[in-house]
Amino acid sequence: MHPRRTLLPLLFLLVLGLSGCGRELPPPEERIRALVSEAREAAEARDLSALRNLIADDYRDAQGREKGDLVNILRVLFLRHQSVHLLTRVGEIGFPEPGLATVTVYVAMAGRPFPEQDIGLLRADLHRFDVSLRETRGGDWQAVDIAWRRPDRADWPF
Secondary structure (H helix, E strand, C coil), rough: HHHHHHHHHHHHHHHHHHHHCCCCCHHHHHHHHHHHHHHHHHCCCCCCCHHHHEEEECCCCCCCCCCCHHHHHHHHHHCCCCCCCCEEEEEEEEEEECCCEEEEEEEEEECCCCHHHHHHHHCCCEEEEEEEEEECCCCCCEEEEEEECCCHHHHCCC
């Protein structure tokens, strides 16, 4: 299996975050946008525990990877990359049925910080993630499937 293909779905998990508390919840779209922002921070902090909580126990992607596989790959990713910096943009958010959401997230990943205005000048890995999320009883969202690809120049939001 090609290492880059193995790590790509995990890059998206790096941009997901923890959501929800015990209080009244904001609208779902707002919670998903906050989730992406909080996840970026967790990934940059290399918080494996927080990222593990973002994966549904019954996660299974098109490559046959399950939750345990993703957690192990994240562990290796953090060992290989002592510094992770992400720039994210949320694209489309959809709600195909109650309790389910789809979100497209564009991610630029680099080994050092970068200001948004200089993204074209830096070496960064650019990815598009199309993610299926399921809402838990507590109002959090967890990934149940991730599809990824390199973004086309026409759909890159930066």
